[in-house]
Amino acid sequence: MTLRVGVIGTGTIGRDHIRRLTTVLSGAAVVAVADIDRDGAAAAAPPGAETFDTAEALIRSDKVDAAVICSWGPAHEEQLLAAIAAGKPVFCEKPLTTSEAAALKVMEAETAFGRRLVQVGFMRRFDADYRRLKAVIDAGELGAPLMFHSVHRNASVPAGLYTSDMPLNDTLVHDADVSRWLLTDEIAGVEVRLPRRSRQGGELRDPHLVLLHMRSGAIVDVEISVNIAYGYDIRGEVSCERGVAALPNRPATVVSDLRGIRQAIPEDWRQRFVEAYDQEFREWIAAASAGTATGPSTWDGYAATLVADAALRAVSSGNLEPVAMIRKPELYDVPAAKAA
Amino acid sequence: MTLRVGVIGTGTIGRDHIRRLTTVLSGAAVVAVADIDRDGAAAAAPPGAETFDTAEALIRSDKVDAAVICSWGPAHEEQLLAAIAAGKPVFCEKPLTTSEAAALKVMEAETAFGRRLVQVGFMRRFDADYRRLKAVIDAGELGAPLMFHSVHRNASVPAGLYTSDMPLNDTLVHDADVSRWLLTDEIAGVEVRLPRRSRQGGELRDPHLVLLHMRSGAIVDVEISVNIAYGYDIRGEVSCERGVAALPNRPATVVSDLRGIRQAIPEDWRQRFVEAYDQEFREWIAAASAGTATGPSTWDGYAATLVADAALRAVSSGNLEPVAMIRKPELYDVPAAKAA
Amino acid sequence: MTLRVGVIGTGTIGRDHIRRLTTVLSGAAVVAVADIDRDGAAAAAPPGAETFDTAEALIRSDKVDAAVICSWGPAHEEQLLAAIAAGKPVFCEKPLTTSEAAALKVMEAETAFGRRLVQVGFMRRFDADYRRLKAVIDAGELGAPLMFHSVHRNASVPAGLYTSDMPLNDTLVHDADVSRWLLTDEIAGVEVRLPRRSRQGGELRDPHLVLLHMRSGAIVDVEISVNIAYGYDIRGEVSCERGVAALPNRPATVVSDLRGIRQAIPEDWRQRFVEAYDQEFREWIAAASAGTATGPSTWDGYAATLVADAALRAVSSGNLEPVAMIRKPELYDVPAAKAA
Amino acid sequence: MTLRVGVIGTGTIGRDHIRRLTTVLSGAAVVAVADIDRDGAAAAAPPGAETFDTAEALIRSDKVDAAVICSWGPAHEEQLLAAIAAGKPVFCEKPLTTSEAAALKVMEAETAFGRRLVQVGFMRRFDADYRRLKAVIDAGELGAPLMFHSVHRNASVPAGLYTSDMPLNDTLVHDADVSRWLLTDEIAGVEVRLPRRSRQGGELRDPHLVLLHMRSGAIVDVEISVNIAYGYDIRGEVSCERGVAALPNRPATVVSDLRGIRQAIPEDWRQRFVEAYDQEFREWIAAASAGTATGPSTWDGYAATLVADAALRAVSSGNLEPVAMIRKPELYDVPAAKAA
CATH class of the missing domain: 3.40.50.720 (NAD(P)-binding Rossmann-like Domain)
Known part of the structure; x- marks a missing residue:
């Protein structure tokens, strides 16, 4: 057993x-x-x-x-x-x-x-905050999702080891995967814009503004900042036709002192996503014990690879770079009832 | 004119x-x-x-x-x-x-x-936050108000000048008046409890926990802290039969930095209630120009005097001290429609 | 193993x-x-x-x-x-x-x-929100705790089965235990006040306002409402000498729609404390595997029994009912370093 | 006088x-x-x-x-x-x-x-929330501003009367002006992206995603949604090198009931900006009484006209449309000390 x-x-x-x-x-x-x-x-x-x-x-x-x-x-x-x-x-x-x-x-x-x-291993899909956000969108009361503002901030990255391609190769893949999953959609094209450079990371290209054009026409705009000093801050807000839904603040004691009324911010991804990793493996154990797999699939890994490639091309070209996927094998069709 | x-x-x-x-x-x-x-x-x-x-x-x-x-x-x-x-x-x-x-x-x-x-001059009745709170309670959807938790915190009071009777004589009157007004009720009795003394104010008796017993049976519990250092913080939450309604945080920029995600707190009563004072006089000018007065009345000032007296007696006696008012003159009856 | x-x-x-x-x-x-x-x-x-x-x-x-x-x-x-x-x-x-x-x-x-x-089984001590709150207080930057406002609201209790003694016998024990643990203190006496009765529960005595007088002099005021309809809402704010610390909102999607900008509230204690129960047993397994026990002890269960008894006496007497504990056996002394 | x-x-x-x-x-x-x-x-x-x-x-x-x-x-x-x-x-x-x-x-x-x-008449510059936000940025502790996420949502616009050019001609000008003012910068170019169309407005082009490229390199991304049903919601968050600063929720009673823990959202711009209009005219009266003008100038009105023109061109071209301003006359130089 x-x-x-x-x-x-x-x-x-x-x-x-x-x-x-x-x-x-x-x-x-x-x-x-x-x-x-x-x-x-x-x-x-x-x-x-x-x-x-x-x-x-x-x-x-x-x-x-x-x-x-x-x-x-x-x-x-x-x-x-x-x-x-x-x-x-x-x-x-x-x-x-x-x-x-x-x-x-x-x-x-x-x-x-x-x-x-x-x-x-796209652990965000197992995070309780993201799952509740998806449940609200899937419930449909807010209408179709039209825009998604996804914010990905790291306190710091190791100087020298972390190169300018990594925000798109390593970091963006989480926002891209979660966009596809939250909106039940695919990414059709990618644009990248480079804002004023932060001096926190020396010559590192940072931050990035990435636009993901979804097949439905919805647009995701992603802020990636990897040296923002103050913490590991993951934010997301989906604008729908009749309302918006957003990730909440992380639970943290509300302290009122001379520095204001305030809540601590997670320091790193381990602190932020520890329960998501646990849940990810809990579900993996259940599926693997039954001889199969659920959750993010080979198809999702394939999509992430294409999006990272398109994003790197988009930095060079300045253009909207298309993401051309093969036809989706039936194996990866998720029954609508299980999509939530 | x-x-x-x-x-x-x-x-x-x-x-x-x-x-x-x-x-x-x-x-x-x-x-x-x-x-x-x-x-x-x-x-x-x-x-x-x-x-x-x-x-x-x-x-x-x-x-x-x-x-x-x-x-x-x-x-x-x-x-x-x-x-x-x-x-x-x-x-x-x-x-x-x-x-x-x-x-x-x-x-x-x-x-x-x-x-x-x-x-x-009970200016809190003219504060937009308090007025919205009263409107929610008066609307009745939450049912009858049963408890009111009122918090009155001063950053500091002048050592020596501010004596141990003043939290009850000068400070409590605002919570007492706003309790009568928010709950459309009168105060029937007062109890005072003295928690562990704060070392911020030396020998000053601080903080106080005051219980106001309303005629309807509703109970107001008031925290008065006058040397809490971090700011001037006025809070209030009304527990009703089917829900609760509370004063919000004061509007302030939401800053995320190394000290957390945070909002500044007002430093003193001037900063907190400046608009309330303006509105108080705006309405006074209008009424006085018509040869009369509206807003907090002689009756309300009389009630405040009785409550402060009862609170001071309650400190000494440790008992529930009754507040015995005369019958309310008709002049001070507020038409229900104007009560909000 | x-x-x-x-x-x-x-x-x-x-x-x-x-x-x-x-x-x-x-x-x-x-x-x-x-x-x-x-x-x-x-x-x-x-x-x-x-x-x-x-x-x-x-x-x-x-x-x-x-x-x-x-x-x-x-x-x-x-x-x-x-x-x-x-x-x-x-x-x-x-x-x-x-x-x-x-x-x-x-x-x-x-x-x-x-x-x-x-x-x-006092599971609140294993709840992450309460643990963070205790860590803030124990850190000492806010000074000594002077007051604790503890709010315990149930959406509803079963009519008939839930009797008027149960808010004090079954419900208060959680607030009492968490007060002793948060403030690292013992309860010396109990007062109970009965606010205006909620019509949500028929003849049931509800809500209750309980004052716990701690040995240090700190006072805990507890609101217990067991038929408040809107959800299971556990709140707590500790007022210290130089600041306050409070439990946060529970994590829930922030939805903006015609009903306002809003977050869902837990429906019941299972939803609220499911992770706390898991953590409670995780630590129990670890200690029991080593042949012993940690966490809430026989001493804490004894204290809870005394407090519930005193609270029931206080309803009848209207007085401050003392809680007289025996001298604490050494076995239950928690090293300061482990208190957090 | x-x-x-x-x-x-x-x-x-x-x-x-x-x-x-x-x-x-x-x-x-x-x-x-x-x-x-x-x-x-x-x-x-x-x-x-x-x-x-x-x-x-x-x-x-x-x-x-x-x-x-x-x-x-x-x-x-x-x-x-x-x-x-x-x-x-x-x-x-x-x-x-x-x-x-x-x-x-x-x-x-x-x-x-x-x-x-x-x-x-750019009244947002007189809004207390925006002014506090600017003060935080100008204070410089968060480092240089790199990105600004500006959200402009209207509950509804009059069908028929409000045409597809108006989000850029009438609405965007506020976000553009406030971007120039908050960041103490000028707009160098404009891009417009059209997300999936909302069905709330029939054939109306809505929402819009606008990118304002500032001279410093900072990028402003603006969400304009004019038929989002739930309210008039103005949001803004500035990402700086070492932290972020954002507009807060509007003050509104915090109600906990069956619909969640929630705050009302302004219904329209009048409700949202009434104090800003008052302050705008208060300062105008003071300057005009001295025979001159302060606040948003002819230069700012000129900038707004150019940005709206560029945005309309950008819809057609799909390109980054430059904003070419004349050299700024000295008359419109604001002393740094007054910039905040």
Whole structure:
């Protein structure tokens, strides 16, 4: 009855997922760990778990029911294909793959297999605030969504390590995914505008204003600021025909003192989304235990890859860069009743 | 057409009302000033205004249509009686009088005159936030009001000058008046409890918890803190049978920075109630120009005096001290339609 | 490594805890169930769990490491004594016992045993909002707490089943416990005032205004309204010497539509405190796995019993009813560092 | 000492300004009225005021110290030139003029005269919320402003009368003016994007997403929705280098009932900006009494005209349309100290 999980990659996020599966959630146990750094793997493995030399060996092992991929992006394609070949459910941290071609290959393999096996790590879809926001929009009382203002602010990013492409490659994908999901829509094109540069990040290109043109005609405008100092602040407001719906302030003690009437702001994404990560894996365990996957799919990972590519092109061109998707395989059609 | 106003008393509040009547509001002009300190009166008088030696001379002057009393409390009784004798509308800063007997004497004179002439300076009734709160309660959708939590916090009071009786004598009267007005009720009894003493004010008795027992049975609990450092914070929440209604935060820029997401708090009563004072006098000018008075009445000033007396007795006795009012003269009956 | 739990009592709350221990949390398994209603026990037992005829048999079973008591209040004393006799950790839903004498007997047994075994079900202490509020107060920047305004509103209570003693017996205990914990203080006396009665509950005595006099001199004023229709609304604001700290609004989508700019309010205690219950049991599992108990103790359950008794006396007497506790056994001293 | 004002145009806004100057504010009297509809003028004139056949006659009259222009846009140019020729201060409702050429002509006349005489009716600059927001930005603690998200929502516009150019011609000018003023910057170019059309307005083009590219590089993104049903909702948030500052909710009673915890939203611009209009005229009276003008200038009216033109071009072209201003005459330089 307990799902036997193998974890591939034991960096920060991998170790955090091991902790989560071992000490927070019920229904799963980490029985295997793999990392190209064997010492890292051994250090991260919980008592009794086996350490594997390669991801492929872990995936093939009879002791492993399902895999969690936390390796670096370029390794995902091969590992995903191995999991699908083995018919085993797999959770894959973003990005699904680092190229459109690779994403298509994974999608082909999964559709050929005929059952969803892959869940991609877009944790915002499991956040209670975002879920309530989606429920309000889906209820339809406010009419159709016409605009979505999405704000993504990081207190800081590591100087030097974080390059100017990363706001679009790593950060925008969350806003893009959540836009597609909240509005039940696809992204048809991307524009990027570069506002006055913040001096907080030296020569880093920051902030960005991104416009996502949805197929329905709705427009999403995204503010991405990655060195805004004061905290990790995720905001979103959907303007509909007869009303608007927005994410609330995070719960925090309301203090009145000489600095005003005030509430603390999360410091980083861990603090902000810790419950979303828990819920993401709770649902993954349930689906994987049934031999399949729910939540963000290979299709969603593919869309994210295309949008990041279009956004990078849009920076150079200054134009509206189209996002050309293949026809959506039936496997990824979500019944309307489950969309909410 | 312009109301010719004489101002008695040119201390801080007197000078502020002269400024208000002269440069802010239309329909009135300050034509006369009186103060026991003649130099102060001369300095405060606007160009062209006459300076009087005594309040009585000012009140009797043919050039004066209406008076504003800003002298110290013990002088109010005589000045009010003079204004009523002259049949002239008069605005009187709180307290109406400093004893129950004096209040009754003024009330007798006014009822004998047969028309309201006196407006007492309870400015909260003119505050837009309080008026909206009253409108919600009066609308009745929430059912009858059962409890009212009233919070009165001062950043600080002058050490030495502000004595332990003043929270009940000077401060509580605002909460008491606004309770009677918001709930359309009278106060039947008062209890006072003394919480742990704040070290912010040395030996000053602070804070106070006051319970006002209303005739309807509703109970008002009042927190009075006069040295709370962080600002001037006036709060109020009415619990009704099917819902609650509360004063909002004051409008202030919502700043997100390292200190949190925050709004500034008013520093003092001037900043908090400046518009209420303007509105108070706007309505006084209108009524006085018609030869009468509206708003808080001699009856309300009388009630405030009784409540302050009962509160001081309650500190000593620890008991529920009754507030015994005379029967309300018809003159002070407010038509239900105007109650809101 | 997995804690083997036996659950006593399979009513609503018992079944909910079985669900929690079985499908939500890691580290525990429900291996035994007991109920005087054997069919109810059998229906509630998870697959593989044993059904016991009596609580005592369950507690003594070698298969059971720790017990969860969800029976009715009068049965708690005997079951707690059995668990302590067996040296097994036990979670006990409130009330600890239904009399002071019974509470003292349990406390004697536990102190004689020499190690804490009992955790009482005051789940608010595990709520993230309350914990953040306590952290702000304990940090001390606002100075000493002087007053605490605690608001406890239920949308409705079952007519007939919910009697006039229950606001004090069942509801107040939460505000009382959280007051002791937030302020790191004990309750020295209780007053009760009865405001105008709500017509929402017919003849039910509702609302209540309760004053808790703390040993430090701080005063807690509690509003208890149990038929307020609009939702389950738990509020709290602590007034300190140099500032105040309050519970925030619950996270909920901010909707702007014809009804205003608004956020939904929880409907009931399950919706409000579901995460607190999870966290309560997460910490219980950790402590019980180490053979002991943390969190709310027998001492806290004893205090709650005394306060409820005093509150009921205060309704009849109209007086300040003292709460006379025995000297606190060392076993229940919480190191300052762990108080937060 | 009282400013003798002549009002030109007695439509809705003209009558409202007559009321304001006559019964709300001190220091001014409406002594003359002109309208092409003589009956309308006579009906609107306060007692004692003279009625003029033409705007020019009113402006030239010795009895008139200063003029208020509330006629339709195409008439403004001639009336402004007449006021400048007469050396009389003039308040001009927006738009300053209906063409760039006309705006330049007025500016030439005023600069030739050598003293500011014209104040343009951008009332948002007098709104207390906007002023506090500007003060926070100007204080500089948050660093340079990089982005400004401005939201302009109308409950509804009159079907048929309100055409698709009006969101850019009539509505955008407020966001554009407030952007220039808040950021102490000029608009260099305009882009317009058309989101999915709202069905609330039939064939009306609504909503609009407008990007204002400021000279500093800062980007303003404006949401204009004119049929959003729920209310008149003006929002603004400025993202700076180290923090953000936003307009607060409007003060409104916080009601908790079955519809949630909620605050009412203003119904229309009158309700939202009534105090701003009062303050606008209060400051105009002060400046006009000194023979000059402060606040929004001919330069600001000229900028608004250029931005509206560029926005209309941008709808057709889909491109970034530049805003090419002449060099700013010294007359319109605002000393830095007064900028806040």
